[in-house]
Amino acid sequence: MKISIPLQCTLLIIVSILSIIIVFISQLMFVNPFTSSWDQVDFTLAVSRFDLMAMQPHFPGYPFFILGGKMLNPFVKNPSEALTLFNILFYASSIFPVYKVCRRLLTSSYSWFSTAIIYSTSYCIIMVNQPMSEGAALAAFWWYFWSLLFAFERRNSTYILLPLGLLSILLGIRLSYLPFAIGILFLFYSKLKNKTTTWRELIYFSLFGLAFQACWVVALIFSEGSLTGFIKLSLAFTSGHFNDWGGAIETSKISFFERFFIFTWDNIVWTGIAARFAIIILIYIILLAISKKNVPAHPVMKLVYLMFSSYFIWGLLAQNVDKARHTLPLVVLIIFFLCSIIFSKKGSFLILTLSLFLLGQQVWNDVVLLKAEATERPAIYKMNAFLEKFDEPIVLYTWEETRVLQYLHAPYTHKRIETFQFFQSDSKYYRGKTILLTDKVVKGFRAQGISLDSKISKVLSFQSNELFDPVYHEITLYKWEGN
Structure with a gap:
């Protein structure tokens, strides 16, 4: 029996929403109780007492992430779980901006479907369920990404304040996402090109942007006691953070091509996109092979290319390639790009079947991995x-x-x-x-x-x-x- 198009769209939306709900409930059921790394200890201790000098947390402080943990800690009575719960709830809020961004390129049903695929990406879910800033940063990134498009589409230039404010939240959660500030430059350029704002207004907005960033930077300076002490602490941290021997792969000991391979294949593709499940990579390869490969012509894609490129260069050259979690924003941008290609036109029965299998496989992996993460001791x-x-x-x-x-x-x-x-x-x-x-x-x-x-x-x-x-x-x- 052939299913009508409206019914097919309705079923696709229902399946997508159910998948998101299953993953979200699993995240709440299997909250990770372990604090098993240096960074996790730093963050957890900071919930009880914020002290940069004592590395609670380490520089640059991640104030908005710690604030989220502090707000939830009275309810769970466990700092580590409070941070994880903040990640889970904030990440769930990103469903709205992900859907809104997808909706600019896809139909409503495929936007929900793409949102479910992006949200349930297994490695992202694993990282969200840890007391680390990556989960909250990923949520803030999606809100910031959406706000750039929202401001871009409005003739009233006052809306530029929205992405400027969200960029402050993003960097106050994870400063290493600084390359995404290039999105603001893209917005400024677009507004000037379309003559919906003036140079004088952009100067005012730039000052507002600096003021938004100063909200959390100045607070950190006060917490340290003085600007001099804050600068000394930042220099001490950055000078030793990437050079100590131990767990990290030292840049000087591997070639650029080895680093490139680890960063692109191991971190982004094998771990980030597939969570080390070969079936996920196989499905994506087949979907790309049989899809029509139509890249939508929309400003959102220009923004994707720009933000991906800037962070890719930063991640490759300046981040620790021993930790795949640093590539999370690249992972979600790639999956968003793949969904925009695969679902840009009416898909065949084979494409729809494979995509449903992909989503089902991810949801299953999420439940299994979340349970393991919460029960198996590090x-x-x-x-x-x-x-x-x-x-x-x-x-x-x-x-x-x-x-x-x-x-x-x-x-x-x-x-x-x-x-x-x-x-x-x-x-x-x-x-x-x-x-x-x-x-x-x-x-x-x-x-x-x-x-x-x-x-x-x-x-x-x-x-x-x-x-x-x-x-x-x-x-x-x-x-x-x-x-």
Whole structure:
């Protein structure tokens, strides 16, 4: 029996909304209770006491994200879960701007369908359900993206204030999204070109934009005590943040082509779009192969190209490619672009069937992954449980793991170490105790040219899901046998 077009559209909208509801309810049911990385500890501690000097959180402060956690903390009584819940609720609000942006290119039914696909992207959902700023930043990004189009389409130039204000919220959640400010320049250029505003008005709007940003920057300066102290803190953070050995891939040790491959394939495609499910990539490839590949001619696409390009360059050259979460805005822009191509014309039965399967697969993956993220202990939690029951006095030398162990109130001695020279000097004070090293410390020593083959022995390894813990999904303990 052939289904009429109106009924097909109605069913497509119902399926899309149901899919969004299932994912949203799953997010609330499986709120991640773990705080398993340095950054997560920084954010969580900041909910109780905001102190940049104590790295609660680390620079630049992420004030609007922390504010969201503070507002919800009285209701959940758990700072980490409060941040995650803020992510979930704010991300759910992005359904409106995503739909509105899609609606400029697609029919109502396909706009809902595209919104459901974008919203349920599995890696995005995983990151939203962590006490990290990425989830809230992704929501703020969509609101900002929509506001640019909204202001672009209005002849009244006063509406420019809307994206300027939302850009302040976006950067106050995640400053690394600064390249998206190019959207404001695009808006200014378009307004001048269409003669709907003047240079004098744009100067006024620019001042308003600076004032909006100053709202959170000045607040951070006051929290630090002085402008001088704030600048010193920012310089101290930025000078060491990308250079310390340990969990990160060092730019100097991999070629540009290796970095490009990791960034594009591993981070954006394999992890970001597919969440490491080959079936997702296969479906997208087939859909693109059988679609008519019509790219809609609309200002929204110019904005997509511009914002994608600016952030891509920034992410490739300035971000830590060891962490795929830095590519999230690129991931959603690509999926939006793919949906605009696949659904720009009336799709065939095969396209519709494959697209429904894609959405169903993502929703299923979301539920499974959310449950795993909320119930399976991270590797560092497993290591801590093992060491708490260790039958000998121990001292553990770590890299970033110490931050989490401090948060967990580990009862044994643990220290963050950076150089082998200091380790040799410090370990002398612990004669009679079992000295343990994590694999990140061993890696760091070897990077310093130290041969450890006869000085260490493997004790045990602990694993967790790499999607949840990209750097510390596997931790290996070594016993120090040297003198």
